[in-house]
Amino acid sequence: MDMNRKTPALAGVQLESPFFLAPVAGYSDAAYRSVCYELGAALCYTEMVSSEALIRHHPKTSLLLQRAEAEKHYAIQLFGAKPEVLAQAAAMVSAYRPLVIDLNCGCPVPKIVKSGAGSALLKTPEKIAAIVRAMREATDIPITVKIRKGWDEASVNFLEAADAAVGAGAAAVTLHGRTRAQGYSGKADWTAIAELARHLAVPVFGSGDVFSPEAALAMLAETGCSGVMFARGAMGNPFVFARTVALWQGRPLPVYTNAEIAEVARRHLERSVQFLGEKTACVEFRKQFCAYTRGRPRGAALREQAVHCSTRAEFQAVLDLFAAETSDSDAEAAADRS
Numbered sequence: 091m092d093m094n095r096k097t098p099a100l101a102g103v104q105l106e107s108p109f110f111l112a113p114v115a116g117y118s119d120a121a122y123r124s125v126c127y128e129l130g131a132a133l134c135y136t137e138m139v140s141s142e143a144l145i146r147h148h149p150k151t152s153l154l155l156q157r158a159e160a161e162k163h164y165a166i167q168l169f170g171a172k173p174e175v176l177a178q179a180a181a182m183v184s185a186y187r188p189l190v191i192d193l194n195c196g197c198p199v200p201k202i203v204k205s206g207a208g209s210a211l212l213k214t215p216e217k218i219a220a221i222v223r224a225m226r227e228a229t230d231i232p233i234t235v236k237i238r239k240g241w242d243e244a245s246v247n248f249l250e251a252a253d254a255a256v257g258a259g260a261a262a263v264t265l266h267g268r269t270r271a272q273g274y275s276g277k278a279d280w281t282a283i284a285e286l287a288r289h290l291a292v293p294v295f296g297s298g299d300v301f302s303p304e305a306a307l308a309m310l311a312e313t314g315c316s317g318v319m320f321a322r323g324a325m326g327n328p329f330v331f332a333r334t335v336a337l338w339q340g341r342p343l344p345v346y347t348n349a350e351i352a353e354v355a356r357r358h359l360e361r362s363v364q365f366l367g368e369k370t371a372c373v374e375f376r377k378q379f380c381a382y383t384r385g386r387p388r389g390a391a392l393r394e395q396a397v398h399c400s401t402r403a404e405f406q407a408v409l410d411l412f413a414a415e416t417s418d419s420d421a422e423a424a425a426d427r428s
């Protein structure tokens with residue numbers, strides 16, 4: 091495989107690697123992003139934040155913008171449909187000094203689409219241009235966009251949508267290689283990412299179906315994109331960043347024992363408690379725990395207990411049980427160290 095070791099430059103910063111954590115609603119919060127950075131992610135995105143809620147000072151919205159100490163860079167993603175609202179929201183979030191502010195033009199959720207936001211914007215590229223222009227005028231922080239291939243197979247227009255964004259000054263474009271109609275089904279079309287990477291002068295980041303280090307490197311090689319986003323493949327698996335960076339640098343891939351995984355999960359929960367308080371953090375962490383233990387021996391039994399945990403102490407007890415379980419990776423990790 092062609093080992094492309096180029097690192098992307100974004101907003102004047104040379105990033106350490108081309109491997110990013112995608113915006114993922116309900117998952118890519120400050121606590122989880124901080125863990126991903128520690129394991130080698132070069133850039134992490136907040137989940138999409140409502141521009142309407144922001145300008146109305148909705149109390150929960152500011153929680154989504156929090157930045158962890160470990161986050162040297164982060165990207166804030168906004169969604170909305172009105173240029174003036176997105177401009178005001180962009181000006182507000184500039185106070186957090188994100189590396190870039192990303193405009194969501196890909197969310198397929200009916201409620202979002204009905205409001206004219208997310209992937210509904212793909213139907214009117216001129217609106218994407220108007221929003222990007224308004225956001226640029228409101229802040230000195232570079233604006234990027236994240237799009238899908240098109241609304242449906244009959245209206246694939248990612249080149250046009252990307253041109254509209256870049257023509258209005260967008261500094262980079264991420265393409266999730268599916269249409270809105272596809273949702274998360276079918277296969278992401280990497281040839282569309284390759285086409286866009288050839289077409290644009292600004293960096294193109296690829297998203298869709300990157301579930302392993304090998305897939306991340308294949309996306310770089312096959313599409314020529316400048317950066318690769320992990321979304322579902324990073325849920326409960328921040329280790330994928332360390333493994334991907336190792337493969338990319340030609341080093342042996344680290345393997346993690348259950349005890350090591352449990353320790354990272356514990357750190358994740360502790361940070362979550364700092365940001366959200368114990369009660370909310372523990373409720374939020376139930377799904378995270380499920381993600382960490384997916385496919386692990388005795389994972390189902392541990393998840394059964396974890397979904398009832400309401401305190402750190404209760405989670406610690408379940409994490410201790412998880413840590414004590416031996417797994418194939420324990421043997422592998424021991425062999426690696428010998």
Ligand SMILES: Cc1cc2nc3c(=O)[nH]c(=O)nc-3n(C[C@H](O)[C@H](O)[C@H](O)COP(=O)(O)O)c2cc1C
Pocket residue numbers: 112113114115116136137138167194196197236266274278297298299300301319320321322323
């Ligand atoms: C639960 C979930 C939440 C998501 N939230 C966002 C979001 O807030 N903003 C966004 O641009 N994309 C969001 N996405 C899309 C991902 O960023 C990514 O583009 C998509 O999942 C394809 O990548 P994957 O195949 O690696 O998961 C979300 C995806 C999932 C599964």
